[in-house]
Amino acid sequence: MTESDLPLTDFHPYRWGDPAHRTTLPAAAQETLAAFGVRTPEKPPVELDRLPLPEPAVDLAALAEAVGAEHVTATPAARLAHTRGWSTPDLLRLRAGDASDAPDAVAYPGSHEEVVALLECCERLGYAVVPYSGGTSVVGGLAPERAGFAGVVALDLKRLDAVLAVDEVSRTATLQAGLRGVEAERLLRERGLTLGHFPQSYEGASIGGYAAARSAGQSSAGYGRFDEMVVGLVLATPRGTLTTGSAPKSAAGPDLRQLVLGSEGTLGVITSVTVRVRPVPAERVYEAWRFDTFEEGAAALRRLVQDGPLPTVLRLSDEAETSVNLADPAAMFGGGPGGCLAVTGYEGTAAEVAARRAGAGEVLAAAGGQPMGTEPGEAWRTGRYRAPYLRDPLLDAGVLIETLETVTFWSNLPALRAAVTAALTDALGAQGTPPLVLCHISHVYETGASLYFTVACAQTEDPLGQWQAAKSAANAAIRATGAAITHHHGVGTDHRETYAQEVGPLAIEALRAVKRVLDPAGILNPGVLLARDESGR
């Protein structure tokens, strides 16, 4: 099998993102890595066409009754393309030849009704279902437990890719769940509108995944998190349809939208989402500021988000991250201004951008910030989707590299940062591979902020086990400080146990009760978000 045999996905199953943007490490970077004790692994990744796939165990004809024969497939290419997501462990497993999470088949329903029919069919036949929109999970959200099921079907929403309605008076758009974020922006822009949602997974993720996993984009300070944009959702379940969102806000009972948001495909399959949209901004200005210390920079960000004026984009890298310019390997560790770099972005009308930028600039300067101009800000804006492409050549070169994130209240932020950094440093140091730990504030709120960590070290012989030990230590540190186990990556399977500790047994029992109502046989993403109960649901 070659990559051209992968017609049903745009992406390579064990490399990040769009193959057109693949990159390599420059020779200088390779020398630096060697100086850090990084050695190219003896065993290269297993080639895709050598990955062992078990015989598909599902009745394709039965699935075809729900969605049409031309929309069901069990080719190895399609199954591999729907195997797991974009996390480093996901990639390491495939590189090591483990395709055991591959679905038996992939089905592509073409309407909400076909999704319901497919779920009823899978329930009847005892198949687990993995809802699949962009496939960009980095927390094991696409690796359900198959024990007890007759088969596993990936339910790919890509055919549900329409803009169903735009209400220009109310500034809402109803988007089908399989619509890619990039395409949603393109279609909305034809009408002068934007979602303003630009997560790191932007090139791959789609609307349904944004909602199911509570995505947060890099412009969340200005446009809000995705869950804040959602005014309505339609959910297909094995029991039928649940429609939420009669009004923008209401006092009519618990907010059921917020029960579906974050449910990660375990309560049903989101088939469409109605979101708040905004006019495409007339002006965009991104710039950078330098702070001597992370504490000083964090105080400045807090000041802006609590007292205004608030930029559209606001982030702050710590000293280590500032010194490593991941987007430009040739410049890694090279000179630069030192200190901590903050990026501020402003979008809106020209007058509004000018006023907000001037006001925020005064606050940042008063807080000790030194203006670095628009060049590094624009460099960040235009290069922001490129950094993750470095992971593939770094893994090839023998570097273990992964990211994780969390969120807490402002007063707890220093303790959280110290605890996670120490946990990662200790856990990897104990394995003989002391890491580089980079951190930035990625999203800000009046009451708190998220921390995003990038960790890199030399791979051991068992990079998967190596990372799992580090990740466990980080999870424990997050829990010990009382922070949330995830700010925008989601729970999946990787965070499931820590999540259960965080919310407590009564909450888990309540969510399981909801699942039993909507998915009585427990076929939806079994083991994702919630551990399965005694009966296997």
Next chain:
Amino acid sequence: MTESDLPLTDFHPYRWGDPAHRTTLPAAAQETLAAFGVRTPEKPPVELDRLPLPEPAVDLAALAEAVGAEHVTATPAARLAHTRGWSTPDLLRLRAGDASDAPDAVAYPGSHEEVVALLECCERLGYAVVPYSGGTSVVGGLAPERAGFAGVVALDLKRLDAVLAVDEVSRTATLQAGLRGVEAERLLRERGLTLGHFPQSYEGASIGGYAAARSAGQSSAGYGRFDEMVVGLVLATPRGTLTTGSAPKSAAGPDLRQLVLGSEGTLGVITSVTVRVRPVPAERVYEAWRFDTFEEGAAALRRLVQDGPLPTVLRLSDEAETSVNLADPAAMFGGGPGGCLAVTGYEGTAAEVAARRAGAGEVLAAAGGQPMGTEPGEAWRTGRYRAPYLRDPLLDAGVLIETLETVTFWSNLPALRAAVTAALTDALGAQGTPPLVLCHISHVYETGASLYFTVACAQTEDPLGQWQAAKSAANAAIRATGAAITHHHGVGTDHRETYAQEVGPLAIEALRAVKRVLDPAGILNPGVLLARDESGR
């Protein structure tokens, strides 16, 4: 019994609000009413000391074990003071001598642990529990069904009235649920902070009720709805404690805060709430604008909330409401500028208020608004809690008067307003009592707005039945237009059936499943929010 026998409540059980602010109708207003065919009812309201109360049917000694003997009472005064809420039907029932919803006893737990103990005790003894914080429900939220229970206990949270913690860095405060809104503001202001939450029920309502019923204050444009301020909640249930809110925002599963918010005491008793707080504004300016038509004014409000700058307070009265100055009966229907009056309020630093006010003023003027200056704005701000006090003398005088509210997307607002107005006009006209229907936009969002209706007409012989017919017609009209049955009053018992139609049977089943986990015996507010199931839960 006299009013001085009501030591456990600050409020008269069948009159609105603080007895110190009671008012009367001026002679001129009485003449106007007579001209509208309003006649003083032949039967005056039943005196409080003549209200028949059944013998209390609960074991006070058992309740005393949970909360202490001095914190349990079954005096008629206490029971009456905890009978129903502040809606017109609630008042009409008591006026007619119907105290059948009185609890058998009132218990005042002094800690979260005592709340849990009391719930366990009531579950064991088969008593229904009515969580009671401010007692200001206007939707029958305090009138649970008692069939099948050995007794009914009002669980009054007034002893839980402390500020547990203030985090000035994160700008959060942890407030106990029984803390009155007024007192919360006073305590926060000692530290230079404010919640900024000022609902019409401000004088009576408390923190737990704000959360349980998704309150929205009159400054919601600037400070947000109460459910948007909440970052954490602690819930006492018969099964123990559920704690939510590890972080300001997270992607860790469904947002459980949003499951507790709006649960109206049916899933547990909220004992404390952690909320976002803000600095007390240095400056406050309120002013008014006149628009020729409601459509023109609504377009102006939409422009401000969609494109900014956004005032802290933003509301628009229709022609009828503008012509009736409820706060000043002497001026009712009197002259005035005609058209539709909008109130805009600005709070913040002096510079920020000046900039926002100037910017919004430009938008309002461009949209056809004529500035009316600060006098009517300040009059609204200082008099806003007085208008509801007129209901009591109006009821005494033979006027049926009540309010209701709903919310929808901007594009649906004209249809909603027309449908509800027609439903009320037709339903009351058919009873020979054509009503005056006043309407204002009370809360605005980017994607929609709420409509608040005040309805007045002459009472028939059966004002309760008269209103129920009108309310049913309004509920049906709201549902038919697809709007939400409530924007900030809540569901209670009055909206329960329409709510069930709005969210659909799967959602109701899911909520019931959650209730069965947290409240297996169904003792919490039975029949509020959710109809009881076959087993009476």
